[in-house]
Amino acid sequence: MVLNHSRSSSRDGPKSPIIDTSKIASLTMQIEEYKATHQNLEAQIATLTQQLQEFHQEKNSTITAFEHSITQAEKTVGGLRDKIKTMAIEHEEEKKQIFKKHQLSIQELNKQKEDEIVKITEFTQSRLAELEKRQRNITTTNTTDRFNNDDAKKVDILEKRLSELENSLRESRFECNKLNEKIMNVQQRFADSISEKDKVMKERNDMEKKIKSMDAELKEVLAKNMELVTNMSNYK
Structure with a gap:
């Protein structure tokens, strides 16, 4: 009886280990969760990458728009400065021409006035001298008959x-x-031209103030642009 038991034990051999299926299932579930988490992270990374690319594109577009605006503003300011310089040159030239014409007109009118006065004076003196001479001749030659008809006619003449x-x-x-x-009118026109000059100078000063204001706005835009670029660079 003892012998049979020994043989039976020798035929069965060593026993196989027992497999824990619940643990395997738990590990499998954890692996699947890790895979899902990994896929979710990859999707988030892809989304963030796309958003970052779009942000960089928007940043580049904004910078390009700012640069274009700055270029246009600089062109506008340059054009206004050139216009002011041209207006100043034209104004000075026009002022010189007006003053020159005024001086020439005054000189011409004064000369005409003096010439007319000289002519009138000479003519008047000549005629008066002639009348006095004739009157003396009449007095000396016709003392006894000064009131006859011929003399009366001469006196009338x-x-x-x-x-x-x-x-x-x-x-x-x-x-x-x-x-x-005429001289007074020319002087008035000259005074009007001086008033027009003051008006042009006021417009010029207003234009210079406008350019200074645009320069200040341009500097402010440049400062904001640099701040934006710096912030974008730091974000990157």
Whole structure:
């Protein structure tokens, strides 16, 4: 009986280890969870990468737009500066021309006035001298018969000529007054041109203030642009 038991034991051999299936299932479940987590992380990485690329593209577009705006602003400011310089040169040239014309007009009118006065004076003196001479001749040659018909006619003629001279003198004075009015008009135009000059200078000052304001805005835009670029670089 003992012998049979020994043989039976020798036939069975060593026993196989017992496999824990619950532990295997738990490990398998953990592996699947790790895989799902890994896939989720890869999806998040892909999304973040796409967002980062879009952000860089938007940043580059913004920088390009800022650079374009700055370029346009610089062109505008440069154009305004050139325009102001041109206006200043043209204004100075126009002022010189107006002043030159004014001086020439004044000189011409003064010369005309002086010439007219000289002519009137010479003519008046000549006619008066002639009348005085004739009057003396009449007085010395016709002392006894000064009131006869011939002398009366001569006196009438002389009086008429004297009246004509007086009328001519009045006309000459009227012409002198007209010349004075012309001079006053020229002086008024010169004063108006000076007033126009002041107006142009005011417009020029306003334009310079506008350019200074645009320069300040341009500097502010540049500062914001540099700050934005710095922030984007730090973010990257």
